[in-house]
Amino acid sequence: MREIYLDNAATTRPLAELKEVYAAYAEEAWQNPSALYACATRVQKQIDGAKETLLHAFGGQGHKCFFTSCGSESANTVILRGAKQKKNMHYVCAGAEHPCVEESFKFLQSVGCGVTFVQTNKNGVVSPEAVAGAVNENTALVSVMHVNNETGAKNDVERIAALVKARNPQALFHADGVQAFCKEHLQNTSNIDYYTVSAHKLHAHKGTGAVFYKDHTPIKPYILGGGQENGLRSGTQNTLGILSFAAAAEYFEKRVDPGYMRILRDAFLNECSNIPDVAVLSPENEEDACAHIVNISVLGVNGETLLHTLEAAGIYISTGSACSSKKGKSRIAAALGLSQEEAAGAVRISFSPFNTKEEVCVAAREIAKNTAVLRKFMRK
Amino acid sequence: MREIYLDNAATTRPLAELKEVYAAYAEEAWQNPSALYACATRVQKQIDGAKETLLHAFGGQGHKCFFTSCGSESANTVILRGAKQKKNMHYVCAGAEHPCVEESFKFLQSVGCGVTFVQTNKNGVVSPEAVAGAVNENTALVSVMHVNNETGAKNDVERIAALVKARNPQALFHADGVQAFCKEHLQNTSNIDYYTVSAHKLHAHKGTGAVFYKDHTPIKPYILGGGQENGLRSGTQNTLGILSFAAAAEYFEKRVDPGYMRILRDAFLNECSNIPDVAVLSPENEEDACAHIVNISVLGVNGETLLHTLEAAGIYISTGSACSSKKGKSRIAAALGLSQEEAAGAVRISFSPFNTKEEVCVAAREIAKNTAVLRKFMRK
Numbered sequence: 001m002r003e004i005y006l007d008n009a010a011t012t013r014p015l016a017e018l019k020e021v022y023a024a025y026a027e028e029a030w031q032n033p034s035a036l037y038a039c040a041t042r043v044q045k046q047i048d049g050a051k052e053t054l055l056h057a058f059g060g061q062g063h064k065c066f067f068t069s070c071g072s073e074s075a076n077t078v079i080l081r082g083a084k085q086k087k088n089m090h091y092v093c094a095g096a097e098h099p100c101v102e103e104s105f106k107f108l109q110s111v112g113c114g115v116t117f118v119q120t121n122k123n124g125v126v127s128p129e130a131v132a133g134a135v136n137e138n139t140a141l142v143s144v145m146h147v148n149n150e151t152g153a154k155n156d157v158e159r160i161a162a163l164v165k166a167r168n169p170q171a172l173f174h175a176d177g178v179q180a181f182c183k184e185h186l187q188n189t190s191n192i193d194y195y196t197v198s199a200h201k202l203h204a205h206k207g208t209g210a211v212f213y214k215d216h217t218p219i220k221p222y223i224l225g226g227g228q229e230n231g232l233r234s235g236t237q238n239t240l241g242i243l244s245f246a247a248a249a250e251y252f253e254k255r256v257d258p259g260y261m262r263i264l265r266d267a268f269l270n271e272c273s274n275i276p277d278v279a280v281l282s283p284e285n286e287e288d289a290c291a292h293i294v295n296i297s298v299l300g301v302n303g304e305t306l307l308h309t310l311e312a313a314g315i316y317i318s319t320g321s322a323c324s325s326k327k328g329k330s331r332i333a334a335a336l337g338l339s340q341e342e343a344a345g346a347v348r349i350s351f352s353p354f355n356t357k358e359e360v361c362v363a364a365r366e367i368a369k370n371t372a373v374l375r376k377f378m379r380k
Numbered sequence: 381m382r383e384i385y386l387d388n389a390a391t392t393r394p395l396a397e398l399k400e401v402y403a404a405y406a407e408e409a410w411q412n413p414s415a416l417y418a419c420a421t422r423v424q425k426q427i428d429g430a431k432e433t434l435l436h437a438f439g440g441q442g443h444k445c446f447f448t449s450c451g452s453e454s455a456n457t458v459i460l461r462g463a464k465q466k467k468n469m470h471y472v473c474a475g476a477e478h479p480c481v482e483e484s485f486k487f488l489q490s491v492g493c494g495v496t497f498v499q500t501n502k503n504g505v506v507s508p509e510a511v512a513g514a515v516n517e518n519t520a521l522v523s524v525m526h527v528n529n530e531t532g533a534k535n536d537v538e539r540i541a542a543l544v545k546a547r548n549p550q551a552l553f554h555a556d557g558v559q560a561f562c563k564e565h566l567q568n569t570s571n572i573d574y575y576t577v578s579a580h581k582l583h584a585h586k587g588t589g590a591v592f593y594k595d596h597t598p599i600k601p602y603i604l605g606g607g608q609e610n611g612l613r614s615g616t617q618n619t620l621g622i623l624s625f626a627a628a629a630e631y632f633e634k635r636v637d638p639g640y641m642r643i644l645r646d647a648f649l650n651e652c653s654n655i656p657d658v659a660v661l662s663p664e665n666e667e668d669a670c671a672h673i674v675n676i677s678v679l680g681v682n683g684e685t686l687l688h689t690l691e692a693a694g695i696y697i698s699t700g701s702a703c704s705s706k707k708g709k710s711r712i713a714a715a716l717g718l719s720q721e722e723a724a725g726a727v728r729i730s731f732s733p734f735n736t737k738e739e740v741c742v743a744a745r746e747i748a749k750n751t752a753v754l755r756k757f758m759r760k
Contacts, residue, residue, distance in 0.1 A: 207618030
């Protein structure tokens with residue numbers, strides 16, 4: 001059966017090119033990068049090269065990089081070990097963040113820190129002024145995701161960071177860049193103290209993340225031990241994951257047309273506009289919406305049922321982020337302030353550069369067809 | 381040039397068989413295991429199957445398993461998030477543990493917990509009675525490594541755990557099993573509350589570890605977020621790493637002769653006995669020494685210099701664990717109470733089932749040859 005994978009915000013198929021990265025790793029780059037002999041120090045040099053590649057893709061301006069095991073560990077490290085620990089610490093966090101960010105702030109609350117959560121609009125966009133307005137003289141760290149993993153809302157993290165610094169130059173700014181990295185480009189990263197990313201959203205492997213941090217910005221290790229990654233992340237480096245991550249970032253830079261996924265999005269939404277009673281939960285304005293994640297609510301239909309009827313046709317989408325799929329989607333629906341009907345009918349469609357316009361149009365037409373059938377059932 | 385890799389305690393070459401695991405992962409098991417469609421839930425089932433394989437290899441008795449990114453994260457999780465948090469917590473730790481264990485306990489000390497470090501003997505073996513003697517009524521957790529990564533000392537963790545429980549049934553017991561897993565087998569795991577392991581010491585990939593824990597034993601997540609791994613470790617699972625880990629454990633169970641590495645060790649030490657002034661830092665008694673790690677001190681020679689002269693002959697060994705190689709080896713030398721001369725001349729040789737008797741004899745003869753030359757230089 002023809003398969004159309006449109007759940008690229010959950011994870012992506014590894015690039016075919018990574019097969020060669022694997023072969024090279026398994027043959028000659030499997031040694032422990034901390035060992036003292038030359039074939040091992042060569043591995044460390046490859047890891048250092050991967051950092052350069054990723055920092056370049058990020059557009060680092062005085063930034064450094066260390067590798068972690070995933071986006072969640074990266075965000076945990078920044079939020080729980082970034083900023084200088086002092087009394088009366090205060091934090092600001094946007095209201096519809098990924099659970100790895102939200103849970104880190106809840107942990108800080110549980111140990112007595114003050115955290116202000118700033119509500120987003122219904123599409124997941126947070127107001128830069130509202131974030132800056134929540135900053136006070138004790139604010140140690142502000143965290144706003146670059147692209148929302150549920151709605152594809154794009155936050156202007158450059159502007160938010162600048163406003164935060166204008167309000168309190170001591171406050172540090174973190175952007176969760178997991179869904180944005182290599183897809184949404186930053187012009188000016190100079191006010192972004194920490195930016196956290198993940199490899200497997202980019203057609204590399206699960207098991208590798210990174211933290212970009214400004215040189216001299218406070219950061220301590222979260223995983224303690226042998227002091228790898230310049231003392232910032234212990235544990236033997238996942239060389240295969242790291243080299244694959246860099247290869248994928250290079251692939252995106254050199255071989256992916258930055259406008260291509262916008263074409264897919266427009267084609268998909270255009271096709272969906274023929275379906276009655278569909279609410280687009282993603283932001284309407286192009287500057288507020290990334291190209292690769294669309295969230296629509298098919299009113300009167302249960303999103304999970306729709307997911308499974310599409311699955312029967314070989315089309316894979318989600319009802320929300322995979323990491324919250326098993327817990328239901330109440331958390332994010334509440335954060336966005338969706339109605340019960342909107343939340344029930346919400347499905348997320350997410351594109352990759354490997355999807356075709358035909359695929360997304362087929363998917364939209366299948367949604368239309370199944371919606372018509374499901375609505376008949378619902379009426380019975 | 382012929383290459384002889386004898387640094388298998390630092391890391392191991394991936395099994396050739398893992399190429400097929402990679403191909404299967406990249407083709408049909410790359411979906412997000414938390415997604416709701418069938419091809420993703422199949423991935424979750426493969427991960428669950430890997431847990432069964434690993435629990436079987438461990439000899440679990442009422443144990444469960446969750447995956448992490450490495451042995452360091454596993455140990456951090458157990459030490460910093462295992463045991464119930466209460467006032468006046470006390471911990472016991474052996475004296476020559478891996479930095480991921482030692483640093484975790486130092487962190488607990490820094491936040492006001494009491495930690496008793498129990499000195500090992502010169503070979504890295506800790507006395508079971510001394511460990512049990514350090515346990516008091518407030519002891520929450522005791523940690524002793526199964527096989528020492530520097531000397532290959534084997535601790536009788538079954539007996540230590542039983543003595544700890546006899547002294548305080550509420551105290552929980554953790555064994556760092558990173559160097560022991562699938563190489564040293566446990567008869568009775570019923571008193572071992574936590575056992576932590578790593579894939580890349582076993583000819584699988586870097587980037588995957590696991591925690592075996594007794595069902596109903598307290599354990600909280602260290603990496604916070606989407607609640608993967610039954611809420612115990614957030615972050616999208618590293619499916620490739622996990623399936624490779626299970627494949628390697630099966631390989632060890634089915635295809636590795638458990639007595640083979642003992643033959644390598646005996647042959648190596650026999651050959652070394654011809655070199656004058658060599659102190660064997662590993663335990664003498666077979667029951668106290670694992671088969672795959674040997675530490676010798678070539679007195680009057682600098683270990684690092686010896687390492688590089690062997691490297692020139694295509695033979696790879698280490699002066700100590702890779703994770704401390706860049707910090708020097710003062711930490712472990714102090715823990716073991718080595719003399720300055722012993723510490724300076726120490727080199728670690730570690731075997732894998734893929735080494736041959738000829739290889740280890742060639743290595744020993746090269747050590748003899750280089751030692752003679754280096755000692756001449758030193759005398760000049």
